[in-house]
Amino acid sequence: MFRMEENQSTVDEKKFHKLDPKKKPLYLAIGIVMVAIVLPALLYLYYTTALNRPAQSEVExxxxxxxxxxxxxxxxxxxxxxxxxxxxxxxxxxxxxxxxxxxxxxxxxxxxxxxxxxxxxxxxQGRSDTKITFLEGWRVEEVAQEASSKFSNVNYQSFVDLAKDYEGSLFPDTYEFSSNANEETIIDAMKANFATRTQDLLTDANLAKVQLTKEQVLILASIVEREVITENDRKIVAGILLKRLKEGITLGADATTQYAVAPKGNTWWPKNLTVDDLNSQSVYNTRKVAGLPPTPICSPGLSSIKAVIELENTPYYYYLTDAQGVSHFAKTLDEHNKSIAKYLSF
Structure with missing residues (x-):
């Protein structure tokens, strides 16, 4: 019978540091100081550095x-x-x-x-901005006229040249700009405002619902904006225009003809269109050319954009707006001609 003796191992203090129990409170105090002072200092340093770190934007x-x-x-x-x-x-x-x-x-x-x-x-900063209002239904030239009349750094023609490609997406609203605002400042602000204000309307789901692209919605909305006044009438007119478009019938919207032949006199929207105006071969003249015009004709407001998204299907194919701004609808050309004789003959 053998008895195995237990090996009593000892720690080699030359190789391993043995914590002195008497020094434990000291080490604990040092740890507390590190947590209470050093760590917050590092966090504060990171915080102040982050506050002053430049953003990733590379342009104004x-x-x-x-x-x-x-x-x-x-x-x-x-x-x-x-x-x-x-x-x-x-x-x-x-x-x-x-x-x-x-x-x-x-x-x-x-x-x-x-x-x-x-x-x-x-x-x-308390800003001494200049307030300016761009109305719903204005075309780029009207926006440029208003901007150049209020700001010395805005040139009318330069504004038109820079903004023309954004017809329909310069959001009509009241803005405040510093007195040294230029064309780019105003155009960028209007585009950014448009993106913000329409993001919940011009969604993929809404576009799919009406089977239109974003550009087509804006073109139709711009026509609706110029053609009718009330929200309910706008939905009906949007439905009429889309139905005529899908059936290959010319839209026949006077607002597009006005856009094509303007300016006339002191207005960008001439009310008294001549025979020559109505026969214009401009791609914007929807009395002669089937389909949508190539671009929006003005800056539509949210009401008109919403009207296209939420258009109302009716049996009507024709509409007109009388001198009091009241819309009248017709199912047939004969009914429409009677409305013209009744409401537009002076």
Missing amino acids: KAFVIEKGESASSISQRLYDNGLVNSKVLFNFYLLANSLQAKLQAGTYTIPAGCSVKNLSQLFQ
Whole structure:
């Protein structure tokens, strides 16, 4: 019978550091100091560095803060446009410094690479902006006329040249710009406002519902904007126009002919169209040319865009608007001619 003796191993203190029980409180105190002082210092250093870090935007951009818009909405749009690196950081800085209620509505020119801290300061500045209103149903030339009359740095022809490709997507609204605003500042702000205000309307689902592209919706909406006034009538007219379009019937919308032959005299929308006007071979003259015109004819408001998305199907093929702005509908050309004789013969 053998008895196995237990090996008593000892720690070689030359190879392994043995913690002195008497020093445990010291090490614990050092750990607490690290957590309580050093870690917060590192976090604060990271925070201040992030506040002053330039955003990823490489170009100057216009940005509109709407009256009464929440800080969370502003931070989300800033992030979506690449104007801040972190919406959470922007919101936290506002909250930590009680700045959420101090953001001023207006149109801002955001420098490329602007930091969160500088952006917050910019939005608090009391601005002496010039207020300007662009009406629903205006064409680019009318927008250019109004802008050039209010701002010395805006040239009418330069504005038209830069904005013409965006006919229909310059959102009609009231804006505030600094006195040194130029063509690009105003156009960019109107385009950005359009994108924000129509994002819930011009969705893939809504476009699929009416089987139209975004551009086609805007073209129809621009015609509806110029042709009729009330929201209910706009839905009916949108339905008539789309039905005629699908059946290959000319739209026959006077507003498109007005767009084609203007300017006449002092107006961009001549009411008294001549025989020559009505026979114009312009691609915008929907009395002669079937299909949609190549571009929108004006800046439609939300009501007209919504009318196309939510168009009303009716048995009507014709409509007219009398001198009082009342719309009259007809199923046949004969009925329509009777309406013309009754409401438009003076």
